[in-house]
Amino acid sequence: MPLSLQEPRLVQSLFTAIARRYDLANHLLSGGMDYFWRRRAARIVRAWNPACILDLATGSGDVALTLRRYCPKARIVGADFCVPMLREAQRKGFTEIVAADGLALPFADGVFDVATVAFGLRNMASYPGALRELHRVLRCGGHGLILDFSVPPPPLRWIYRPYLHHVLPGIAGMLTGERAAYKYLGESIEKFPAGEAMCRLLESAGFSEPRAYRLTGGIVSLYTARA
Numbered sequence: 001m002p003l004s005l006q007e008p009r010l011v012q013s014l015f016t017a018i019a020r021r022y023d024l025a026n027h028l029l030s031g032g033m034d035y036f037w038r039r040r041a042a043r044i045v046r047a048w049n050p051a052c053i054l055d056l057a058t059g060s061g062d063v064a065l066t067l068r069r070y071c072p073k074a075r076i077v078g079a080d081f082c083v084p085m086l087r088e089a090q091r092k093g094f095t096e097i098v099a100a101d102g103l104a105l106p107f108a109d110g111v112f113d114v115a116t117v118a119f120g121l122r123n124m125a126s127y128p129g130a131l132r133e134l135h136r137v138l139r140c141g142g143h144g145l146i147l148d149f150s151v152p153p154p155p156l157r158w159i160y161r162p163y164l165h166h167v168l169p170g171i172a173g174m175l176t177g178e179r180a181a182y183k184y185l186g187e188s189i190e191k192f193p194a195g196e197a198m199c200r201l202l203e204s205a206g207f208s209e210p211r212a213y214r215l216t217g218g219i220v221s222l223y224t225a226r227a
């Protein structure tokens with residue numbers, strides 16, 4: 001069955017199915033570049049000197065744990081709507097976690113200095129709604145950071161698209177037994193707004209000073225903005 005960004009229960013069921021092998025698949029399929037992407041994000045966050053960080057769509061906790069290494073004095077809270085993924089984070093020792101919908105976060109206004117969402121905004125039923133929630137829970141002058149996949153420009157695009165839609169689902173299917181989850185991944189990346197389109201979404205959600213950065217030739221994009 002084809003998935004859509006408007007079917008959160010189906011997306012949730014896919015992540016439940018791959019939770020135990022999610023990290024292994026990520027490390028292998030990215031060629032280890034996922035470590036670099038997380039460290040790049042964490043270095044940016046460290047420069048903001050936050051006291052309290054929300055990592056939305058924290059999943060298995062890899063981003064939150066990287067943030068903890070780079071920002072050891074900060075309180076870091078992880079939120080995700082997939083409980084089996086949160087259990088994976090707990091197994092790694094990340095315990096300040098909340099099962100929550102990114103469109104209705106259970107936090108008061110303005111309680112975080114920084115909010116991050118890595119490889120998770122793509123899976124939410126409403127990008128604008130999720131961004132408005134991120135903005136709401138940030139203090140005035142706080143920062144948001146988004147890290148997600150994007151389609152690179154040519155000539156890398158000509159190689160990347162066949163890999164994304166044909167090679168990756170096959171390998172991931174063997175690793176996780178859930179080929180459909182990685183077929184969905186490719187479809188969601190193609191639909192996801194990137195570059196200037198994401199910057200406009202950030203501004204419409206109330207953020208200012210949005211900036212976009214291409215990583216690894218544009219396979220991944222990183223966005224920052226001020227609340």
